[in-house]
Amino acid sequence: MLSIQSISLMAGTKVLLDSASLTIHPKQKVGLIGQNGAGKSTLFKAILSDAALESGNIALPDAWILGVVQQELKATSQSIIDFVVTGDTEYARIMNAISLAEQADDNESLVKHYDELDKISGYLIPQKAQQLLYGLGFSETDFIKPMTDFSGGWQVRLKLAKALMQRADLLLLDEPTNHLDIEAVSWLIQWLKSYEGAAMVISHDRHFLDEVVEGIAVIHEHKLNYYSGNFAAYERQRNEQLMQQQALHDKQKQQVQHLKSFIERFKAKASKAKQAQSRVKALERMDSVAAVQALNPFQFKFYETGAVPDPMLQVHDIQFGYADTSIIEKADLVLRAGDRIGLVGVNGSGKSTLLKLLINEVQPQSGKVVMSKGVKVGYFAQHQLESLNLDQSPLQHMLAMAKSLNVFGIQDFVSDQEARDFLGGFGFSHEKTLEKVARFSGGEKSRLSLALMIFQKPNLIILDEPTNHLDMETRDALDMALQEFEGALILVTHDQHLLSSIVDQFWWVHDKQVSYFNGSLEEYLQQRLKVVKEQQFKLKAEKKGAAPLGANKKEQRQENAHVRKQLRDATRLQAKTLKKVEKTLEVTQAKLTAIHLTMEDATLYDSSNSTQLAEVLKNEATLKIKVESLEEEWLMLEEEIGEISNQFLEKT
Numbered sequence: 295m296l297s298i299q300s301i302s303l304m305a306g307t308k309v310l311l312d313s314a315s316l317t318i319h320p321k322q323k324v325g326l327i328g329q330n331g332a333g334k335s336t337l338f339k340a341i342l343s344d345a346a347l348e349s350g351n352i353a354l355p356d357a358w359i360l361g362v363v364q365q366e367l368k369a370t371s372q373s374i375i376d377f378v379v380t381g382d383t384e385y386a387r388i389m390n391a392i393s394l395a396e397q398a399d400d401n402e403s404l405v406k407h408y409d410e411l412d413k414i415s416g417y418l419i420p421q422k423a424q425q426l427l428y429g430l431g432f433s434e435t436d437f438i439k440p441m442t443d444f445s446g447g448w449q450v451r452l453k454l455a456k457a458l459m460q461r462a463d464l465l466l467l468d469e470p471t472n473h474l475d476i477e478a479v480s481w482l483i484q485w486l487k488s489y490e491g492a493a494m495v496i497s498h499d500r501h502f503l504d505e506v507v508e509g510i511a512v513i514h515e516h517k518l519n520y521y522s523g524n525f526a527a528y529e530r531q532r533n534e535q536l537m538q539q540q541a542l543h544d545k546q547k548q549q550v551q552h553l554k555s556f557i558e559r560f561k562a563k564a565s566k567a568k569q570a571q572s573r574v575k576a577l578e579r580m581d582s583v584a585a586v587q588a589l590n591p592f593q594f595k596f597y598e599t600g601a602v603p604d605p606m607l608q609v610h611d612i613q614f615g616y617a618d619t620s621i622i623e624k625a626d627l628v629l630r631a632g633d634r635i636g637l638v639g640v641n642g643s644g645k646s647t648l649l650k651l652l653i654n655e656v657q658p659q660s661g662k663v664v665m666s667k668g669v670k671v672g673y674f675a676q677h678q679l680e681s682l683n684l685d686q687s688p689l690q691h692m693l694a695m696a697k698s699l700n701v702f703g704i705q706d707f708v709s710d711q712e713a714r715d716f717l718g719g720f721g722f723s724h725e726k727t728l729e730k731v732a733r734f735s736g737g738e739k740s741r742l743s744l745a746l747m748i749f750q751k752p753n754l755i756i757l758d759e760p761t762n763h764l765d766m767e768t769r770d771a772l773d774m775a776l777q778e779f780e781g782a783l784i785l786v787t788h789d790q791h792l793l794s795s796i797v798d799q800f801w802w803v804h805d806k807q808v809s810y811f812n813g814s815l816e817e818y819l820q821q822r823l824k825v826v827k828e829q830q831f832k833l834k835a836e837k838k839g840a841a842p843l844g845a846n847k848k849e850q851r852q853e854n855a856h857v858r859k860q861l862r863d864a865t866r867l868q869a870k871t872l873k874k875v876e877k878t879l880e881v882t883q884a885k886l887t888a889i890h891l892t893m894e895d896a897t898l899y900d901s902s903n904s905t906q907l908a909e910v911l912k913n914e915a916t917l918k919i920k921v922e923s924l925e926e927e928w929l930m931l932e933e934e935i936g937e938i939s940n941q942f943l944e945k946t
Contacts, residue, residue: 295319296341296358296464296492298518301350303333303340306893306911310336312516313350320463323486323493325503325525328513330737330765334496337513338362338466341494354464361462361491363453363470374444374452375437378423381459385411385419419459426455429481429826430474431640446932447473447641458485465493471502472762475641476788480819481826498766500525501790594719594745594771599753599781603666604631606754606782607652612661614651616938617864621647624661625808627801629754635784636793638811638818639803645786646675648803649758652784672752674760677930679739684732688717688742691731695746720745721768733915736763736922744772753781761789790815865935872931879924886917 296318303311310333318324326334339345341352342360354360370377380386388410395403411417424437430451436444441452450473457465471479483505486493494511497503503510503525510521510528521528609627613620621644629635637645650656652663653673665671683691689710696708708716717727720741731739740763747755755776761769769792776783776796784801787793793815800811800818811818889910892898898907 295355296494297351297353298341299351299353301340301352302348303336303345304348305333305336306914307899307907309516311513311518314513314516314518315350316511316518316520318464318492318494320492321490322509323489323495323507324509324511324520325507326494326496326511326513327498327503327525327766329767330735332513334513335468338468338494338496341466358463359461361457361460361465363457363467365453367453367456369441369444369449371440371442373438374427374432374441375420375423377441377452378427378455378459379419381423381456382419382461384414384461385416388414388416423455423459426458426485429478429485430455431478445642445935446928451478454482463491465489465491467493468496469498470495471497471499471788473641474788476638476790476793476815476819477640477822479788479790480823484823498761498764498769499789499791500766500769501794504791594748595775596748596755596779596781597751599751599779601668602631602753602781603668605629606631606633606666606669608664608666609652610662610664612651612658612663614647614656614658619864619938620806622651622803622808623806627808629782629784631782632780633782634796634798635782636797636800636815637784637786637803638800638815643803644806644808645803646758648808649673649675649756649784649786653756669754670750670752672747672750672755673758674743674747674756675758676740676762678743679736680927680930682731682739682742685730687728687730688722688745689713689727691742691746692717692749695749699750716749717742717745733919735919737765737768740764741768748775754783755779755781756784758786759788760785761787761792790819864938868931868935868938872928872935875924875928875931879921879928882917882920882924886914886921889914889917 296316298314298316300313300315301311302309302313326337328334336345340347341354342362388407391407392404392411395401395407424434427437428434432448432451441449444452454470457467470482474482479499479502483502486495486506493506495503495507505524507524509523510525512519512521512528521531523531605628607627607629609625612622612625614622625648637648639645647656651658653671654663654665686694692713693708693710696713714724714727722738722741722745726738731742734742740760744760760772764772769789773792773795776792783796785793785797797815800813800815802809802811802818813821892910893914897903898910
């Protein structure tokens with residue numbers, strides 16, 4: 295078992311854990327949660343002996359193998375199937391020994407190593423790797439392609455696949471659903487359910503935690519508190535604890551009544567539509583955890599929309615692509631007043647492109663998008679975080695927007711105090727409203743962008759992965775605010791809980807088409823899982839005498855050469871910018887590493903070095919923010935390249 299005994303853990307001078315303890319038994323699956331910056335990832339590093347303990351002890355059985363996603367792995371020209379199978383280090387060791395024995399014509403060693411291969415069922419390893427790749431969204435034609443052919447988002451999946459190949463007794467997964475679409479998340483849930491080892495998972499995705507774990511470890515006030523059961527069970531237990539605190543009584547009563555009004559208002563409507571049954575369940579859950587919601591530091595809501603046109607938006611026969619590669623062909627859609635649309639489809643299918651077409655950020659090659667008069671769009675996407683003025687504070691952003699909206703008659707005059715009060719609902723304290731955005735984390739930038747979007751009083755909200763960088767409390771606040779929103783909504787997210795509680799119907803982007811999906815989210819995901827299982831079943835049924843994978847590798851690569859050249863041409867500008875960002879990121883990370891080495895010097899914390907310590911901590915904070923900003927820019931470019939690349943890869 296993993297035994298964490300009375301450990302103390304720090305980041306510089308900040309205390310993360312103080313005399314914290316936790317035990318994880320074989321085959322036990324535990325979710326690790328806590329606010330951003332609480333120390334979850336640092337605890338993982340300590341378990342892996344990559345971060346030093348101040349005191350206490352972390353003990354593991356000598357025979358236990360730890361499995362982890364190695365983010366620092368660089369993309370190689372190695373085929374993706376070869377990359378993934380090496381995740382099984384024992385298999386890789388034996389295969390390397392067999393290769394050396396063959397070169398030396400050492401028959402005795404060959405027999406020995408083939409016996410070792412037989413003992414670990416090594417002949418099944420390539421098949422297992424292929425099944426993992428299928429589940430994570432890769433096709434059979436992808437298997438022989440080099441890793442460098444794939445965008446950053448798909449490379450993250452490959453690293454996850456390699457980690458899942460490990461013969462691990464304890465699997466450590468830090469936000470494994472990031473960069474996955476809901477289809478891949480659904481498959482990963484099924485895989486982890488059948489995984490026989492122990493697992494510790496950091497996640498802000500409540501649906502994922504509900505399905506996978508049987509215990510929740512919470513970092514709170516520098517301690518590790520364990521709750522048995524999944525996330526829903528944790529919320530109930532936490533709620534019971536809080537209900538015993540008399541100081542919360544009045545606020546809890548108000549919250550209970552508020553949530554009951556949600557349920558009554560929506561239940562009658564939802565019971566009429568099969569697609570919306572999950573929303574009733576989500577709202578009823580809120581009634582049992584009112585105290586937890588009452589403690590949420592984030593409390594915000596959308597303005598009333600008033601009368602809105604119907605239909606709000608119409609799409610007539612639009613087509614769009616890059617160069618000679620089509621992404622969307624002949625899409626016809628209608629968005630009615632009050633519609634709550636979930637946009638689903640695998641990564642790279644064109645979801646983000648469709649949203650950009652709807653808001654006129656890009657123009658269709660043919661067809662048109664008609665926005666009705668009176669529609670006010672609120673759009674949120676991760677790349678918008680880059681449009682924030684880093685030298686301004688949240689208050690300056692808010693007052694500048696209020697001034698511009700006042701000119702157009704959208705917003706009345708707003709005082710400094712009113713702006714501060716509004717920002718307070720998004721978790722910005724008085725001091726934080728005056729701080730420059732340059733010092734903000736990704737989560738704080740996301741909250742500010744959400745605040746600015748809501749302040750514009752939209753009656754149509756379009757959200758592209760809004761929960762990235764958001765912790766669970768902010769996600770809950772967004773969920774509740776969207777429940778009350780009376781306008782129309784289009785949502786892209788891999789957060790199944792948010793989709794289930796907010797969305798009534800689905801638009802499915804696939805095979806360059808956009809169609810209505812007549813069913814629930816669960817039915818959609820079951821359909822996609824069925825396709826993956828059929829692929830895996832077909833793989834198992836293949837005859838042993840079939841031609842080995844990659845036998846025609848040279849011929850296929852020659853056939854694909856022209857397409858890859860087109861891909862390089864189509865993504866040349868993004869790739870050039872990406873290289874610059876990577877170089878800057880490498881330099882910045884090196885500086886940050888040097889700072890951390892300086893901070894390991896115990897003499898730095900002597901009272902005589904207080905000025906130097908303050909300067910070091912200031913530089914560390916600045917570099918951390920810069921690294922995070924560069925990483926966000928890198929991800930944005932990779933996603934853009936990935937969307938273009940996915941269409942080209944279909945041709946090869």
